[in-house]
Amino acid sequence: MEVTDATFDKDVLDLSETIPVVIDLWAPWCAPCRTLGPMIEKVVDETEGRVALAKVNVDENPAISQAFKVQSIPAVFAIKDRKIVDSFVGALPEQQIRAWVEKLAPIESPADLLAEADDEQSLLSALELDPGHEGAIAKLANIKIGLGDYDAALELISRVPENDELRQLAAKARLLAKDISFSSQDEVEARLNELLSSVRDDDQARKEFLDLLATFDPSDPRVTQFRKALTSRLF
Template structure:
């Protein structure tokens, strides 16, 4: 988007009214090129569109000013009163205030509307400045994982998405959102999220785990009814095929742990049955659960004790 000053001629001199450290200034339509566009080529510039009659604007202004000063030069702030300077706000099609736009390299790249809490404003600035708060991201992902374990897909998706906003290359956040989509039955969206991962992160264990989960979905197509499989396995306790069928039925029912138990039982009976089908499915389950998961670690120890006994 090209931004021009009023009358098509930007001022070359900055508008008076900057604070002492030069991080915050009052801007106008005429000074927009000098106050925002040019400086944004070296440092991100936030533009706060406000008006004297706007209550939320008065609430936001001191918070965003404090956050900008705390960033110590990582970003700058320009405040524009839209009552006196409607031109740029009109070009950006701003319909409600407060509205904050972030400019980098002469272009608007991000923004928000409304009086956000201080913590979210700090995260917004940190993201622009490339200062990723790893601790905050880890906390969000841990909370999202807990929500996912409790079946709270909405809460998990919100926290994974916020983590991804803070670090757009977070493999854990991308994988988390993909898993939410997969559990919700939207395999296409899950696949699109996996494809969106940066090339350098595509082999990350978290993403590999989701891919393995998607492959497992195909494994359970046509699986036996769980009750029928349980009954058959009970009558044929020494039949590796019956145990394998039980494992597939449990997996289709979402019981990974029970599926692992049945597969290990099948391998114990005949490790080479059907070209080692039980072992191959077991390893795919470990991949889907994640290499660091307790299910995978315990299961691999049990498998080793069978194979190398």
């Protein structure tokens, strides 16, 4: 679709909240633009609606060009959720363009589709297809924790490198296996303060401290506060 200064918000920014939008900034006098244009149109068409293409004539729409601080063309930007997520300048080979576009909206595998479900059988089926599918592992581990099968949850989590979500689930499973639970984060904070006096010489206290700390959101400022406090006790 052709986009103008007047239609940019509606045609690009609003749409980017639903699917990624590729913006091709070009001009009729630009030879590389005439080379790139048909290739990028072809590649975006191949996504069958998973990615949209917006073409902007920079001569006729200076506001858009200025907003993107375009210094040379062709300039291509990818917008998702109203933010620039990727870009390139110049006419790339079609194969590179295809790889670039496919990263914006990868095709879901059968395992991905099964992992979108919340029932145990679908998640097990997803793991049969992709034993290291992190999304399916996280959901299934959470189900196992809810059923009180903490060892099974920890075994699942051990199959893949930990991320923040899996680290939090593993900590939850270990704590519940020891019948350690709290009704609020304030209670967890109070327990962490209690444990600080023991973490240097008591291995179990140190493990409980780290697991309790893992139950906080990683962005919570208390995480940094307690990590510093732990370090000061240990060293």
